[in-house]
Amino acid sequence: MSISEDIATLSIRSIRDGLLNKKFSATEIAEAALLHAVKHNEATNSFLAFSPERAVTNAEKVDSAIAKGEYVGQLAGVPVAVKDVLATKGVRTTCGSKILEHYIPPYDATAVWRLEAEGALLVGKTNCDEFAMGSSNENSAYGPVRNPRALDRVPGGSSGGSAAAVAQGSVVASLGSDTGGSIRQPASFCGVTGVTPTYGRVSRYGLVAYASSLDHVGPFARNVEDAATVLRVIAGRDDQDSTSAFTPVDDYATMMRHSLRGLKLGLPKEYFEGLQSDTGDVIHAAVRQLESLGCEVQEVSLPHTRYALSCYYIIATAEASSNLARFDGVRYSARAEADNLSDMYRNTRGAGFGVEVKRRIMLGTYVLSAGYYDAYYRKAQQVRALISRDFTEALEKVDALVTPVSPFPAFKIGEKTSDPLAMYLSDVYTLTGDLAGVPCMSVPCGQSPEGLPVGLQIFTKHFDESTMFRLAYQYELFTTQ
Amino acid sequence: MILSDEEVRYVADLANLRLSEEEVRHMARDLGQILTHIEQLNELDTRNVTAMSQVLFDEDETATLREDVPHVTLSNAEALANAPASGAGYYKVPKVIER
Numbered sequence: 001m002s003i004s005e006d007i008a009t010l011s012i013r014s015i016r017d018g019l020l021n022k023k024f025s026a027t028e029i030a031e032a033a034l035l036h037a038v039k040h041n042e043a044t045n046s047f048l049a050f051s052p053e054r055a056v057t058n059a060e061k062v063d064s065a066i067a068k069g070e071y072v073g074q075l076a077g078v079p080v081a082v083k084d085v086l087a088t089k090g091v092r093t094t095c096g097s098k099i100l101e102h103y104i105p106p107y108d109a110t111a112v113w114r115l116e117a118e119g120a121l122l123v124g125k126t127n128c129d130e131f132a133m134g135s136s137n138e139n140s141a142y143g144p145v146r147n148p149r150a151l152d153r154v155p156g157g158s159s160g161g162s163a164a165a166v167a168q169g170s171v172v173a174s175l176g177s178d179t180g181g182s183i184r185q186p187a188s189f190c191g192v193t194g195v196t197p198t199y200g201r202v203s204r205y206g207l208v209a210y211a212s213s214l215d216h217v218g219p220f221a222r223n224v225e226d227a228a229t230v231l232r233v234i235a236g237r238d239d240q241d242s243t244s245a246f247t248p249v250d251d252y253a254t255m256m257r258h259s260l261r262g263l264k265l266g267l268p269k270e271y272f273e274g275l276q277s278d279t280g281d282v283i284h285a286a287v288r289q290l291e292s293l294g295c296e297v298q299e300v301s302l303p304h305t306r307y308a309l310s311c312y313y314i315i316a317t318a319e320a321s322s323n324l325a326r327f328d329g330v331r332y333s334a335r336a337e338a339d340n341l342s343d344m345y346r347n348t349r350g351a352g353f354g355v356e357v358k359r360r361i362m363l364g365t366y367v368l369s370a371g372y373y374d375a376y377y378r379k380a381q382q383v384r385a386l387i388s389r390d391f392t393e394a395l396e397k398v399d400a401l402v403t404p405v406s407p408f409p410a411f412k413i414g415e416k417t418s419d420p421l422a423m424y425l426s427d428v429y430t431l432t433g434d435l436a437g438v439p440c441m442s443v444p445c446g447q448s449p450e451g452l453p454v455g456l457q458i459f460t461k462h463f464d465e466s467t468m469f470r471l472a473y474q475y476e477l478f479t480t481q
Numbered sequence: 482m483i484l485s486d487e488e489v490r491y492v493a494d495l496a497n498l499r500l501s502e503e504e505v506r507h508m509a510r511d512l513g514q515i516l517t518h519i520e521q522l523n524e525l526d527t528r529n530v531t532a533m534s535q536v537l538f539d540e541d542e543t544a545t546l547r548e549d550v551p552h553v554t555l556s557n558a559e560a561l562a563n564a565p566a567s568g569a570g571y572y573k574v575p576k577v578i579e580r
Binding site: 349 | 489492493495496497498499500501504507508511512514515516518519521522523525527530531532533534535536538540544545547555559560562563564565566572574575576577
């Protein structure tokens with residue numbers, strides 16, 4: 001079989017084997033992945049830019065290293081895509097916004113160069129909700145992404161393009177960012193694996209900031225093992241991000257091979273109330289399969305779950321209103337002319353930002369404005385402490401929590417755009433993980449009756465990605481055999 | 482909770498955002514709806530709860546400090562490359578102070 005036929009099914013392991021056994025070259029993979037991505041982009045709009053020069057240059061380096069018998073990187077020849085909120089030197093980075101339409105970063109995000117340093121081939125930049133604000137990818141200034149599994153439906157958001165690029169088969173893995181669910185929710189909608197690591201596990205250097213205390217960088221992949229391999233490459237302390245942790249990065253791929261026998265799982269009851277029954281049925285079936293693999297399941301409670309949405313929309317928008325102040329027409333490409341400085345700021349921002357970004361900047365500015373700080377921002381930070389404590393207490397009783405990722409599967413394009421609050425509610429099960437900063441992921445666990453993918457969400461203790469991967473890997477192994 | 486158009490314009494001013502009259506009306510409705518939802522936080526007694534501003538990990542107080550040694554950073558030309566207007570090594574903006 002030729003590489004162009006294989007491109008949609010390769011894994012990191014099979015690429016490595018193929019390269020070392022001279023079945024194909026990294027250059028052939030780069031060309032096949034680029035062709036595949038360009039072709040499928042017509043239907044899905046998952047890419048905003050392609051980077052053939054970077055992909056081919058790195059592929060040639062990999063091929064040369066193999067020919068000379070030098071070190072072959074952990075991601076040698078692996079085609080990847082990166083969400084357009086991560087800076088890529090010399091490759092346009094728009095954040096899905098008109099205000100950055102012509103922005104070319106002068107440096108690479110840490111997570112991006114770490115991928116390429118291990119031999120990954122950067123195929124392109126993926127579409128996303130503007131500045132990562134959205135749950136459906138309909139807030140992109142460059143048009144919505146269509147879900148490769150059902151083209152009339154959204155891929156989820158905000159990292160919709162990164163999920164779709166993996167689901168459509170163009171890349172083996174991709175990077176997204178998650179502030180309230182923006183990796184896990186699109187992973188579940190598109191039927192791929194998506195990981196939000198512990199806060200501080202992956203450097204945020206070069207990630208255009210939305211809400212700094214909540215922003216996470218993490219991988220999407222076709223399977224759990226590949227997601228774990230990519231996370232291991234991008235994780236670890238980075239002096240460019242003072243919030244990145246020194247904690248050593250575990251060898252996930254080895255640790256996840258341990259059996260699940262005796263592992264204690266908690267089902268937080270608050271995540272099963274108000275769940276659409278078809279999604280609920282799939283999740284309950286997955287839990288029964290985990291039981292059959294030796295897990296001990298018990299009900300637990302995370303009593304402050306229902307306050308997460310309010311808490312999140314205060315903290316995230318407050319931080320966003322501050323972070324996005326830098327887009328003022330002075331440094332980053334777009335400017336609307338005016339006679340004086342303050343009109344220049346206002347006109348540039350008024351013309352450059354989309355509706356949802358304006359809404360969140362407004363909400364964030366309001367909650368931080370004089371007289372409201374204690375009532376909103378401080379209150380939300382206190383509630384955040386309670387939500388975080390819920391996780392700490394529950395995870396003292398059990399090793400992991402399993403829940404649905406979203407109350408419903410992928411919805412139709414246009415279905416929720418007129419009601420911001422209804423759209424926000426699609427993140428109701430994922431926001432808590434970002435607020436607490438615990439590792440969490442979505443692993444595919446079946447389909448709804450109409451054939452749409454459903455994701456199972458797993459939470460573990462801070463820096464215990466190994467248990468999370470172990471659970472996901474053993475489940476995947478069992479269900480795909 | 483209802484926000485007046487006046488309040489919306491005041492906040493837009495703080496945020497340096499030019500909004501059209503239509504945007505002001507929509508914003509008043511949407512923000513009002515969201516702020517009403519957010520009021521549920523008042524159900525919780527948080528008098529003795531320490532605010533959480535960041536996810537913290539255990540480390541020495543000075544662990545995140547690095548050695549104070551010079552290193553190569555962006556050149557002036559690279560830093561200015563994306564500026565819509567620049568000159569003589571600076572960003573150019575509309576005149577701020579009248580002579």
